[in-house]
Amino acid sequence: MDFTFNTYSVILLFFGTVTIILPYYIYRSSEGAVRWFSFAMLSNAIWCLGYGFELASSDLEQVKVFVDIQYIGITTLPVYWLLFCMKLSGLEKWYQRRLNAYLLCFMTLISCIMVWTNDHHHFYYKEMHIDFTEKIPLLSFKRGTGYLLFTIYFYITLLVANILLYISYKKSAPIYKRQRYSIIFSSTIPWMANFCYLLGLRPFGNMDITPFSFIISVFVVAIAVHRFRLFDIIPVAREKVLDLMQDGFLIVDDRHRIIDYNKAAVQYIQPGQKIVGMPMKIAFPDQEEMLNFIKNERSGKVVLTMERLKGTVHLEAEIQLLNENELNSNTTIIRLQDLTQIKKEELRSLQQTEELKRLNQLKDRIFSIISHDLRGPLVNLSEVIKMISNDLITIEEFKMLSPTLSKDILYTTDLLENILHWSRSQLSGxxxxxxxxxxRSMVVNEINYYLPSAASKKISIIQDVFPGKLVYADMLMVQIVVRNLLNNAIKFCYEGCQIDVFAMYHKSGMMELCIMDNGAGMEEQVLKKLFSGENQSTRGTMNEKGTGLGLMVCKEFMERNNGSIKVESETGKGTKFFIYLPIAPE
Known part of the structure; x- marks a missing residue:
């Protein structure tokens, strides 16, 4: 091969050689998007070297060889630049799809093949010859259809890549401003030069100034790497790190507008408009304390409570003013930490504490009942038995005492039964x-059990529960509930009163069982404490004793069977108890 080197060819060969070495070190020392950038530099180097040797050649066949070499770089350069911009924008999933990767490879390969086989079809170049009228021999050609198609593909690829680049950096914080301008400016130079060449704006005749413009572009990038540490922190990496954080982050400028944010912060911002540029008073309209911190340029922490779509949200806003940065104005960074779960845990802990206090009070009360109410009847019974065994009382006197003893034993039995069932229900296992x-069968059995007690007070019990009404619950628990309610009804009824027991299907899909009496009734303040265990038991219409535990057990058992209990009462008119039972498994 015969070469006549000139100033233009030497410049291209020198910088092409430097450029072909530089990508190797960039590739070895970096990863991610930077590696795609090193491939783009390698393609540029191949283009520069090929064109440098072309400018030093005067033989057409020799020129064609270097044109073929150039197109290895020309066809791969837009592809690598597109991949670089996609990686930088976090869109690498697109080219990781096999079909898309094959498409890019196909376009590159078919373009090279068209150039390499042009002598057989002239689809790419209609005509090629050496123009000796210029200062140096230059290739002159007529464009074919393939050339036009490749040019369209070339510019569409570059346009998409630069749009992605612009969108990616549009959301970036001001701290990345110099980096953004460096990449956008360096990528614009060669495309403008090539566009001028295609339009016929050629200051050096038929010489293509695009490879020379790439030298300027690489020079700009080199300055950016050295001066602005261009690839030390890639913005997309920073964005991914921030997006992986559970805490929300906002960056606010000196005019109190949001200029950057991460994904976690979006859920806390008042919806309605674009976030970037949104004033803080619109993003957080009811948070005067935080807004005052920002307005007065103060750092500190503020607790926020907001209503959002998912409910009430509790946040801690940590406000940090950056007044010693390299930016043109003060910037405020706000970290939003979600305290909602912590608040819920605090509330749950408080509720558990209150529940423990209530249970301790109830335990003390039960021990008091056991030590007094339970001990009293048993001591009385023991003393009576001793007196009989020592012949201190007669049989007639014992018969006179037996009704009282019977009531004491019945009271003791009910007391022990309620304490036993409540205690068992508190066990975790x-x-x-x-x-x-x-x-109906269960209700009839319980009514029959209390008929003697009702008869002693001349109380009539009328049940109206139709056969076949099935419910789904723990039968023993429901039995204890009905037993307690019947016992209370009898206890607070006067002689000649009536107790009605009936059942019906409720609109909620539950079975409603009502136990109603026309006895003494209850006052409003008694109703409020009825199921809490705080209510002190009152004596019945015939001085019957009670513990106050029965209704607490009823409520506990109904809740554990996915049912409920409620009461209606009026002093002097009577009481209605309603219990609601499931009729099928949930």
Whole structure:
């Protein structure tokens, strides 16, 4: 091969050689998007070297060889630049799809093949010859259809890449301003030069100034790497790190507008408009304390409570003013830490503490009942038995005492039964045996159990529960509930009163069982404490004693069976208890 080197060819060969070495070190010392940039530099180097040797050649066949070499760089350069911009924008999933990767490879390969085989079809170049009228021999050609198609593909690829680059950096914080301008400016130079060449604006005749413009572009990038540490922190990496953080981050300028944010912060910002540029008073309209911190340029922490779509949100806003930065104005960084779960845990802990206090008070009360109410009747019974055994009382006197003893024993039995069932229900391993059972049969059995007590006060019990009404619950628990309610009804009824027991299907899909009496009734303040265990038991219409534990047990058992209990009462008119039972498993 015969070469006649000139100033233009030497410049291209020198910088092409430097450029072809530089990508190797960039590739070895970096990763991610920077590696795609090193491939783009390698393509540029191949283009520069090929064109440098072309400018030093005067033989057409020799020129064609270097044109073929140039197109290895020309066809791969837009592809590598597109991949670089995609990686920088976080869109690498697109080219990781096999079909898209094949498409890029196909376009590159078919373009090279068209150039390499042009002598057989002239689809790319219609005509090629050496122009000796210029200062140096230059290739002159007529464009073919393939040339026009490749040019369109070339510029579409570059346009898409630069749009992605612009969108990626548009959201970046001001701290990345110099980096953004460096990349955009360096990428614009060669495309403008090539565009001028295609339009016929050629200051050096038929010489293509695009490779020379790439030298300027690489020079700008080199300055950016050295001066602005261009690839030390890639903005997309910073964005991914911020987006992975659970805390929300906002950057606010000196005019109190949001200029940057991460994904976690979006859920806390008042919806309605674009976030970047949104004033803080619109983003957080009801947070005067935080807005005052920002307005007065103060750093500190503020607790926020906001209503959002997912409910009430509790946040801690840590405000940090950056007044010693390299930017043109003061910047405020706000970290939003979600305290909602912590607040819920605090509330749950407080509720558990209150529940423990209540249980401790209830425990003390139960011990008091056991030590007094339970001990009293048993001591009385023991003393009576001793007196009989020592012949201190007669049989007639014992018969006179037996009604009182019977009431004491019945009271003691009910007391022990309620304490036993309540205590068992508090055990963590206590199981519930839910099953379908006939409500009427259970109610009739409990009524029959209390008929003697009702008869002694001349109280009539009328039940109107139809056969076949099935409910789904623990039968023993429901039995204890009905037993307590019937016992209370009898206890607070006067002689000649009536107790009605009936059941019906409720609109909620539950079975409603009502136990109603026309006895003494209850006052409003008694109703409020009825199921809490705080209510002190009052004596019945015939001085019957109670513990105050029965209704607490009723409420506990109904809740554990996915049911409920409520009461309606009026002093002097009577009381209605309603219990609601499931009729099928949930």
């Amino acid at each position: 206590y199981g519930i045996k839910k099953e379908h059972f006939d409500l």
